[in-house]
Amino acid sequence: MYVMTGDAGIFVVDPSVSPNRAGDYCGIRGLAEGECNVRAILLTHGHYDHIKYVDKWMELYPDAEVFFSSNDKALLGNGYANCSYMDGLQLTYGFSFTDVAGMNGNSIISEAGVEITVLETPGHTKGSVCYLSSSSGEDILFTGDTVFQGSVGRTDLPGGSSRVLADSVRRISRMAPELRIYPGHGPDSTIGDELKYNPFFTL
Ligand SMILES: [Zn+2]
Secondary structure, eight states, X not given: OEEEOSTTOEEEESOOSOHHHHHHHHTOTTGGGTOSOEEEEEOSOOOHHHHTTHHHHHHHOTTOEEEEOGGGHHHHTXXXXXXXXXXXXXXXXXXXXXXXXXXXXXXXXXXXXXXXXXXXXXXXXXXXXXXXXXXXXXXXXXXETTEETTEEOOOOSTTOOHHHHHHHHHHHHTSOTTXXXXXXXXXXXXXXXXHHHOGGGGO
16 A cells, blocks of 8 residues: 655555554554545555555545546455455445546546556456556556566456466556556565566566
């Protein structure tokens, strides 16, 4: 999970942590009390460990816009498909969202100097997306479970496809080498470092 702050408000990427804990961890005053301007919640895909606390965030921040691909919609209503069963749970989700399916390359936010663009990167799941954020001339890419430092997401879960993932990774590998990436798990990296060290970037 990432919390991005700026003039356009707060952007939460993959809320796997409750607002309470996020407030403590980030040190953002009022975050746990619903006193901040949470502009949007960006979901990279429908797995439980990425959408876990969407409902809690929406209770506190009902005006926040949730971005999600309907290509992962089947995961929301099925505890096996969203992998909550791995934690011994059978959780389903019914939040409403702005659909980013079919929005590949499109800007979804453009305000107060922040531009957020969707990249559709299926393979880990059908509806996996990355979000490219541009702010003050700095670009960063949230890659969800599509690309990790030194690796890529697993493709053996429902909707996964190694062939489709390879195509998504190939498109990401052609982005600017200096582009910093923030994966859904593990440390951040750059496209250039992944080109050097990530075996999946040479497919
Ligand atoms: Zn996942």
